[in-house]
Amino acid sequence: xxxxxxxxxxxxxxxxxxxxxxxxxxxxxxxxxxxxxxxxxxxxxxxxxxxxxxxxxxxxxxxxxxxxxxxxxxxxxxxxxxxxxxxxxxxxxxxxxxxxxxxxxxxxxxxxx
Amino acid sequence: xxxxxxxxxxxxxxxxxxxxxxxxxxxxxxxxxxxxxxxxxxxxxxxxxxxxxxxxxxxxxxxxxxxxxxxxxxxxxxxxxxxxxxxxxxxxxxxxxxxxxxxxxxxxxxxxxxx
Numbered sequence: 682x683x684x685x686x687x688x689x690x691x692x693x694x695x696x697x698x699x700x701x702x703x704x705x706x707x708x709x710x711x712x713x714x715x716x717x718x719x720x721x722x723x724x725x726x727x728x729x730x731x732x733x734x735x736x737x738x739x740x741x742x743x744x745x746x747x748x749x750x751x752x753x754x755x756x757x758x759x760x761x762x763x764x765x766x767x768x769x770x771x772x773x774x775x776x777x778x779x780x781x782x783x784x785x786x787x788x789x790x791x792x793x794x
Numbered sequence: 795x796x797x798x799x800x801x802x803x804x805x806x807x808x809x810x811x812x813x814x815x816x817x818x819x820x821x822x823x824x825x826x827x828x829x830x831x832x833x834x835x836x837x838x839x840x841x842x843x844x845x846x847x848x849x850x851x852x853x854x855x856x857x858x859x860x861x862x863x864x865x866x867x868x869x870x871x872x873x874x875x876x877x878x879x880x881x882x883x884x885x886x887x888x889x890x891x892x893x894x895x896x897x898x899x900x901x902x903x904x905x906x907x908x909x
Contacts, residue, residue: 712859721803723885723899724839737895769837779897780889782844788837 683708687786689771694759694766695794702757702789706761710778710784713755716770717741719790727770730755731778759791767793796821798888800900807876808908815871815903817886823847825891828862828869833883833902842884845869873905879908 685706694700704715712731716724726739730749744763749755755774759766770789775781797820807813819828830842843853845862853860857874873880883904889897 721901723798723901724823727898729895731894739895743852771837771839773839778894780894782829782841783831783839783897784841785839 685772685784685786687770687789689789690787692789692791693794694791697761699758699760700791702759702770702772702791704757704786705753706755706772706774707736707753708774708784709752710774711752712775712779713749714775714779714783715739715745715747715757716771716773718771724771725775727757729754729779760775766791768773796888796890796898797895798886798898798900800886800903802903803901804904804906806906806908809878811830811873812872812874813876813905815873815884815886815905817869817871817900819867819869819886819888821888821890823890823892827889827891829885829887829889829897830860830869830871831887831899832886833885835882839885842871876907878907878909881905 714729715727725741727745728747730736736749746758768787772786773783775783799818826847828845831839833839850862859872861870883902885902886900889899
């Protein structure tokens with residue numbers, strides 16, 4: 682079945698540590714996105730990529746980094762510069778752009794130890 | 795500026811009742827898209843509907859229906875004869891055709907369907 686796979690489902694970060702969240706899709710979609718969800722809040726865009734080897738910052742990119750070396754993969758690194766990383770992270774994709782239906786992964790819950 | 799307001803933070807209804815989730819949006823664009831997504835307890839958002847600004851026809855899909863009114867900038871979602879499986883958080887969202895980067899999500903409405 683085609684879809685988006687996020688791993689791990691739960692992740693714990695120690696202070697000063699960088700952690701990487703995985704996002705893989707086999708939908709052959711060009712565009713991929715990372716969102717952060719805090720309790721009782723809507724989704725906020727961290728980074729997005731519309732083509733391989735290119736990506737742009739979203740509204741809350743500080744303390745995060747991404748890469749898009751392959752069409753299928755869009756990993757997100759939460760760096761030690763992100764002082765409040767505890768949140769639910771969702772990866773999404775669409776065929777070409779943001780005005781289309783988004784397909785979401787099942788999310789990663791990141792917590793700080 | 796883009797804005798999506800879901801004023802109902804949480805709603806509880808008894809199974810088989812009808813329930814309407816409100817969504818009010820703001821945009822300066824004439825061409826835009828409105829969406830509804832469902833987030834069940836598993837966490838994954840599931841697409842429900844996409845509507846463009848030129849199509850004001852109401853839509854019905856099974857027990858789900860949507861009422862789009864440009865005059866009041868609203869895109870409300872009604873579940874008829876609710877079921878326990880409808881319990882989830884529902885998000886309304888807005889994107890503008892002139893922008894390729896931004897979709898604005900409302901804060902969501904948590905719906906509890908009580909057996």
